[in-house]
Amino acid sequence: MSIQDTHSKIIPAKPLTPLQEFRVYFCQNRGALVGxxxxxxxxxxxxxxxxxxxxxxxxxxRDALLHQPVWQEGGTWQFILGTDDVGRDILSRLMYGARLSLLVGCLVVVLSLFLGVVFGLMAGYFGGAVDAAIMRIVDIMLALPSLLLALVLVAIFGPSIWNASLALTFVALPHYIRLTRSAVLVESQRDYVIASRVAGASANRQMFINILPNCLAPLIVQASLGFSNAILDMAALGFLGMGAQPPTPEWGTMLSDVLQYAASAWWVVTFPGIVILLTVLAFNLVGDGLRDALDPKLKQ
Structure with missing residues (x-):
């Protein structure tokens, strides 16, 4: 067989699309898949x-106060994970609490990401006095402990699930601003941005069309980690009585309501704590997988 015939039978590998490449790198991380x-x-x-x-x-x-889980002596399938101190089914409250916790996490991440991107773009693109004013405010916010700042805001506006969500949004905002600003400062020096500026592109087009799409990778990773932080902080506020108010089924509030029964009825605090732990761990694992899939330095 001639060399020409051999070369004619070699079929070049079809290049992967960005979506296919993302799926390949993400699926290589087993922890991210499980999460x-x-x-x-x-x-x-x-x-x-x-x-x-x-x-x-x-x-x-009322006839099943602090009822044991099904595998404990005296437990029944009517209450698989047992009941709390007023006879409410723990499994049912955990399921409804997932709806509230995930909704709060989504709300906090979306609002903080949107506002952080806007202010970060302005600070990184315009620079000067705009950058100094925005970043000094961010520095002041970062100088205060995040949970303490959220507690102060909730105490001012009143304890409720929505006030707690807005407080957590405000607390998470500086991280997105700093991340966006740093990415914009790097992208602003690229040749395509300079060429677009010379061609007369407006500031809005430069920020939202040319620069922002190339800054999304680290923001997506931060947003995935922001979900876990929002869920954990909301549970902490609920545990301290500053988040969702009883009888709202929220995981942190469930822990706070039955803390005095932790020694005599372990299940009332164990299962909400395990759900919070697994949910936060799952979002952290997914964030790690997104970082592996989106960071070009890790693909070399």
């Missing part, structure tokens, strides 16, 4: 909680 599957399950549970939950979140069974 994504867990998050998908939690989303389904949250969406169909009214169908999957065996009881209502506020339904009380």
């Amino acid at each position: 994504a599957i867990f998050i998908a399950i939690m989303l389904l549970v949250a969406i169909f909680a009214n169908i999957l939950a065996p009881h209502g979140p506020a339904e009380q069974f």
